[in-house]
Amino acid sequence: MAILLSRRSNLLAVVVLLLCQLFLYATVSSSGSVLKQGGGEEFSEELLLKPFPDRKVLAHFHFQSRAPHSSSHGRHHHLFPKAIAQLVKKFRVKEMELSFTQGRWRYEQWGGFDPLSSNNAKPPGVELWAVFDVPQSLVDVYWRNLTHTLSGLFCASINFLESSTTYSAPELTFKPSFGNLRYGTLPREAVCTENLTPWLKLLPCRDKAGLSALMDRPSIYRGFYHSQRLRLTSSESGSDEVDSGIGLDQTLTVVLQPSSWRTGKTYSVETNIQPSWSISSIFGRNIPGKCVIAKSSNVYLQLDNGLVGELKNLERENAKYVANTFESEGFQSNHAFKISVTPDKVFEEVDNLHGKSTSVIYGFSVEKYSDSQPFDLGLTWKIPVVWSCQQAPLHASRFLMGSGNERGAIAISLEPTESSEGLPTSHIIDGRCELRVDIFQVVPWYIKVYFHTLQVFVDKQPRAMADVVDKIRVSPSKDKVSPGVMEMILKLPCGSKSAAFSLEFDKGFLHIDEYPPDANQGFDIPSALISFPSFNARMNFSEDEFLNNSPILSKFQETSPVLSYTEVLLIPLTTPDFSMPYNVITITCTVFALYFGSLLNVLRRRVDEEERILRSRAGHKAGWISQLLSRLSAKLRGRPQEQPTSSLPHSFISFRLVLKILLVASIAVTWQYYFG
Amino acid sequence: MAETEVSKKRKRPIVRLAVLLLSHSVLVSVICCTAGVFGLLLLPVLAKNTYISENALMPGSASSMLSNQEVSEANKLIKELNNLHSNPLGATTESHGIIAKYMSNLGAQVNNHKFHPQLNQFHPLHFFSGPDSGVMQENSTRSLYGINTVGIIRAPRGDGKEAIVLVTPYNAVKGGVRETLSLGIAYSVFSLLTRVTWLAKDIIWLVADSQYGEYAPVAAWLRDYHTPAFSNLDSLNTETCHVGNNNFESKISYGIRRSGTMAAALVLGVAYGNENEDTLGIYAEASNGQMPNLDLINIVHYLAVHRQGLRVKVEQFHWLLNSKWVKSLGEVFESLGKMVKTLNPDWKLGISAADYVEGAATLASSLYHQALGVPTGPHGAFRDYQVDAITLEFSLRISFDRLDRRNDFLLHGGRLIEGVIRSVNNLLEKFHQSFFLYLLTSPSKFVSVGVYMIAFALLVAPLPVVAASLYAKTLDLNPTSEKDKSATSNELGSVLQSWKWLNSVKTVFVVHFWGATVSLLPYFISQIPDSDPTTNFSVWILLSILSLEILRWILVSPSSHIYGLPQGEWAILKSATISSFFIGLGLMSVINFATAEIGALLMVPMALMAHPLKLDVRGQSLRSILRMICNLVLGVISFPPATFFVFKGVIEGFSGIKAGDFWNWVESLWAWNSATYLYIGMVHLPCWVLCVQILLHPC
Secondary structure, three states, rough: OOHHHHHHHHHHHHHHHHHHHHHHHHHOOOHHHHHHHHHOOOOEEEEEEOOOOOOOOEEEEEEEEOOOOHHHHHHOOOOOOOOHHHHHHHHHHEEEEEEEEEOOOOOHHHOOOOOHHHOOOOOOEEEEEEEEEEOOOHHHHHHHHHHHHHHHHHHHHHHHOOOOOOOEEOOOOOOOOOOEEEEEEEEOOOOHHHHHHHHHEEEOOOOOOOHHHHOOOHHHOOOOEEEEEEEEEEOOOOOOOOOEEEEEEEEEEEEOOOOOOOOOOOOOHHOOOOOOEEHHHHOOOOOOOOOOOEEEEEEEEEEEEEHHEEEHHHHHHHHOOOOOOOOOOOOOEOOOEEEOOOOOOEEEEEOOOOOOOEEEEEEEEEOOOOOOOOEEEEEOOOOOOOOOOOOOEEEEEEEEEEEOOEEEEEEEEEEHHHHHHHHHOOOEEEEEEEEEEEEEEEEEOOOOEEOOOEEEEEOOOEOOOOHHEEEEEEEEOOOOEEEEEEEEEEEEEOOOOOOEEEEEEEEOOOHHHOOOOOOOHHHEEEEOEEEEEEOOOOOOOOOOHHHOHHHHHHHOOOOOEEEOOOOEEEEEEOOOOOOOOHHHHHHHHHHHHHHHHHHHHHHOOOOOHHHHHHHHHHOOOOOHHOOOOOHHHHHHOOOOOHHHHOOOOOOOOOOOHHHHHHHHHHHHHHHHHHOO | OHHHHHHHHHOOOOHHHHHHHHHOOOHHHHHHHHHHHHHHHHHHOOOEEEOOOOOOHOOOOOOOOOOOHHHHHHHHHHHHHHHHOOOOOHHHHHHHHHHHHHHHOOOEEEEEEOOOOEEEEEEEOOOOOOOOOOOOOOOOOOOOOOEEEEEEEOOOOOOEEEEEEEEEEEOOOOOOHHHHHHHHHHHHHHHOOOOOOOOOOEEEEEEEEOOOOOHHHHHHHHHHHOOOOOOOOOOOOOOOOOOOOOHHHEEEEEOOOOOOOEEEEEEEEEEOOOOOEEEEEEEEHHHHHHHOHHHHHHHHHHHHHHOOOOOEEEEEOHHOOHHHHHHHHHHHHHHHHHEEEEEEEOOOOOOOOHHHHHHHHHHHHHHHHHHHHOOOOOOHHHOOOOOEEEEEEEEEEEOOOHHHHHHHHHHHHHHHHHHHHHHHHHOOOOOOOOOOOEEEEEEEEEEHHHHHHHHHHHHHHHHHHHHHHHHHHHHHHHHHHHHHHEEEEOOOHHHHHHHOOOHHHHHHHHHHHHHHHHHHHHHHOOOOOOOOHHHHHHHHHHHHHHHHHHHHHHOOOOHHHHOOOOHHHHHHHHHHHHHOOOOOHHHHHHHEEEEHHHHHHHHHHHHOOOOOOHHHHHHHHHHHHHHHHHHHHHHHHHHHHHHHHHHHHHHOOOOOOOOOHHHHHHHHHHHHOOHHHHHHHHHHHHHHHHHHHOOOOOO
């Protein structure tokens, strides 16, 4: 985790200030009645639990803090984290979302159509996008500063998003924006408790009271999916709406495995029965009452429409069973499952045009519970139920094609899911039924994508691009400057069985110091974002005052497009042998040594003098070894061998020299033999 | 001045060294060749112990989690599958259904993969082409198809970028207890892995339908995994089939499911062992002598030997184990090693004679299988996609019928696979730390490229020296004759003198061109319907000879002999031959080192010794007679078919040899796209023909 130290000290100061403030506040307002005086600041906490068809349970925490615009109340806040308020003010953030995710959202098993998955299923690693309220020329500067601040605030390497090679500015598909939106992801960022702790510090009760007390680190990190999200919205002070000011939504979505699964020898048919669970069995803790300064504190249990439909079918089959239907208020037990606590409210989704079954949400208020009587919700299944979650209209998967270190292709394939068959296809344009799909994909610059190679196949037939692609915006990558961005708006004919897109690319070379520390793992291509704007992930509930006050349920009622992320891809690039620089240095040094050695030799040599010295030595008599050696050397030198009497250079190998060498060699051998 | 003259004459040392080498080319080639062969024989002695190079692997550091519970589950599957074999009717589809049901009960994602077995056909232009060009033959029979079953476990907290592949070949029609046991091992590991929390990479279990061979289904699945055809008009993998009546897994899709980049692959097999111990065979050679990273073999060896108590073996040439001369060579090396040890106890060169024999047999087999360029198992298909893969073959000493013995076997096998998967799972980067270029001399000993290159380099080194010295000698012959003539008289002649190598080079080129033609001929011969290998072989030889004669007649015009120098021509021809052979060997050593090594061993002595027989007959000295005999023997041995038959005769005995065997062997080479085939056709055979031409040179 790279943390900017300079920022960190600032932030520490901020955090300390914040803490002091909180402490002061807590001492002043020990009762809930003071809350209303909190300068219009609000905090509410909620938890949604939902069983999944594959024996897992979703827990979705939602904490919402709201503060009116700071100009009306000076620089002080009672509940709202000051660090965030300052960040919004300083960087003119209009909207921002930061998510830390570990694991994958399994669209096939956990669904992809409801608002919960559309909003909370995020790509692995870090995803950050922000909309700034500044002129376009300044957006990049503000983004850079924001990444550094967030990096310090959340102990993560978000500061790597500063480089222009990592972020992009989507215009068509991501969100309606006017050039002041920036989007960046870090697929390889590891998520750990050190990211969770600063996130929890933004909550007024931290994890000491209220729903967040459930966050036992080992149990929430043992899950199959873990996504912690922070979403900021701020609006101008000019408007007098209720929402004006800053809104901070913090959500934590975890998918957990109830521990009772397969403890015994339950391999065979009995495994179809869903595991029974309770809050204490999942988290290992109970809810010790609400966070006292929270406006509301609720727990919901959602049964999605697939499950409810299946239960209704079962009910119909076993009509002779008890007459109580599960829609009836106040029921807590039917023939299929039993809820341990009586729900305070039951919300049923109003028929959402599908003519199918609708989901049911049980609401529980935590306010009446306390330390002595903690809240523990349990769900016990009595009969095996098999159902499936509603999936996005098309299942998107992305994969790599080809082999080798030179080139390859990225392919995105879209296939209709089972649930999409029953979806209303009311998007008839010019007499043709069409399904709109938006694709947003960012590719790092070292994957050199050739956008002209885009091939489109619908129902296994190659199609011309103009037939299918309604709009396309491509910004090719620039080496070491910006990533390649592709945004496409597709119009697929309804009822098509499959659609596939492929893009070819060349693998680029990086400079040796641009490789990350674990270069041999390969390089990541961030997830592509597939959205279906013609479908709305929205739940309708009958009008109720309670709904508007509940952050989760009001979020469910917002209109948002169905989104899904594809897989992260891993591309092995050619990596150099990283010991190569060492080898190069060694060879260069050798070459230099040889060069300077020979140069010195040439400069130093005085031919006349050498000859004279040799001539003076010629008088000495040479032994037979030296004669042999001189013969060999003469051969090497390419000269005829001169007679010893002719006073020419042979005698430099004198007998004495040979004797010396032999002496030294024998000493070495004996030394080696006896002491080696 | 006298001194300036001397300094003018004085040449630079490197040139003097070259001249020295050239003048003693015979001595140099004898020394180098002997040293090269000696170096090759010395390799088992020089082999180092393997070690796990990548620290992240940490094999065996975690205790095994596989328990009897998983084994009993696996036994259920085995029992159910074995019951199916008692009534073979409809066993094919049902067995797929059963396997798919078991997989999805574990919570894995299951899909079926339908494929057409590809007939092995010779595509002359598809050598070295990547697997993505795998064109489906339109004329292949559509009715033949196999069904692979693939199960994928998604790592709980992983991001799905990488996957580990487990392959079990399974023949639903004829599969015996043997194959169901390997399924049992894989199933026990698979069921464990669905529950573990440490998984970081996805696990893909491929049950390959091996009714058309074990390689074809794996290759087909890999091809569809990596290079799917989007515009495939025949809907091979679109329909869904209904399996069983359990509505939880009523539909198993035929669309291929994917995970991320493959990190490693393990192919499991079970063999009937007839040995005294439970053994584990490792097969690693992929196409064209490519090997998986040594670390993969190391962790398997480490876990099998030190954790599960299995004996690990790699392939050996068993006939070498009993050969006398290898044993005596081993004894010589043993005594040499002992002598070295008395000089310095730290020098650990010596190995025992028995070890030497074992090492030599393994090394020879390793060298042969790499040189052949044919993968030794289904793992070869993975290497085409740069995935490290090996085949593990378990063999038991007692029959599989005893249940307690079988459980024990499943437990050990499963724990081994679990350990290997856990190690690979630990890996953050792809395999890159350890060696890719190596020869094994035992499961725990290897010779790396830095060592075995020396033997080859020594063997090849005399080639350029001899070529240069021959050329220099023919140049030396001329100045004397030219000095006699007046310099002005024959300018055309002197120009021709300096260009006289052109004629020989032309001959060499023509023969190489002929070599290329000969390697293309089998494509046309194989089109002949209903022909047996023997006739094919004889047709091939006849056509080759015919084409050689035609080429000579067309291209080597007799007019070129007018200005040629009769006394020097064979020397220049030899020089050109040797140079071209040297280039060919050098290229081949980059593509497939083992082929180049064996080729050099066979052909280099012949190329160096080639001398016109007529001159030797005329010479009548002992030396020339010896040379003549050597030339004749080498000339017979290094002819590729002759080499093949001699080799086969040594291994299997000379009684059962048929002429068609060579054709079958060559057919297998091109079916597997082996570069060895190209080497034989375009380097080895032309060089042999040229050498024979030198031997028969009329001078």
